[in-house]
Amino acid sequence: MAKRIHVINGPNLNMLGSRxxxxxxxxxxxxxxxxxxxxxxxxxxxLEFHQTNxxxxxxxxxxxxxxxxxxxVLNAGxxxxxxxxxxxxxxxxxxxxxxxxxxxxxxxxxxxxxxHISPVAAGLICGFGATGYILAINALAARPAN
Ligand code: DQA
Numbered sequence: 001m002a003k004r005i006h007v008i009n010g011p012n013l014n015m016l017g018s019r020x021x022x023x024x025x026x027x028x029x030x031x032x033x034x035x036x037x038x039x040x041x042x043x044x045x046x047l048e049f050h051q052t053n054x055x056x057x058x059x060x061x062x063x064x065x066x067x068x069x070x071x072x073v074l075n076a077g078x079x080x081x082x083x084x085x086x087x088x089x090x091x092x093x094x095x096x097x098x099x100x101x102x103x104x105x106x107x108x109x110x111x112x113x114x115x116h117i118s119p120v121a122a123g124l125i126c127g128f129g130a131t132g133y134i135l136a137i138n139a140l141a142a143r144p145a146n
Contacts, residue, residue: 002046005140006069007036007133008061009051010077010086016102024102027130036073039134043141055079055086062089062097071122071140072097073133080105080115087116096143098136101126 009029012019017028033049040047048069050061058079065072072090074097079086090097097117104127105112118124123139125132 003070004046005071006065007049007073009075010058010079011053025129032130059089062093065095066093073136075100090120096122099124100132100136102129
């Protein structure tokens with residue numbers, strides 16, 4: 001059976017393309033979604049792509065991956081640095097999560113150096129822009145099935 005991957009994006013990522021282009025580049029979330037879909041198709045994976053600005057909805061989306069997805073690519077945006085609820089949802093879901101950030105969070109403000117997600121993630125990719133999503137999909141595709 002084809003592996004199933006959910007790509008979940010948090011707050012303000014719907015603004016990519018126009019938001020702080022000097023940090024995040026000019027690629028839009030729609031372009032990232034299209035690139036992920038195309039890549040998943042090439043690898044024979046099933047892929048869902050989501051974005052929400054709300055913390056509760058982010059928790060719902062992570063919970064919904066339980067027993068359904070083989071892996072989650074998660075860019076939780078600013079909730080990365082603040083949300084114990086998102087961290088708990090990852091643990092509760094019991095699905096391997098690859099944390100992704102377009103920017104290198106460790107080369108930015110100090111408050112971005114803390115991630116509540118990294119300690120419970122399978123791995124972290126940051127600083128490679130939209131390519132990070134493709135790298136994360138590759139990482140999950142290469143993992144042995146649970
Ligand atoms: C981000 C980094 C976060 O610190 C920030 O709040 C975002 C985007 C990134 O993809 O680089 O919204 O997750």
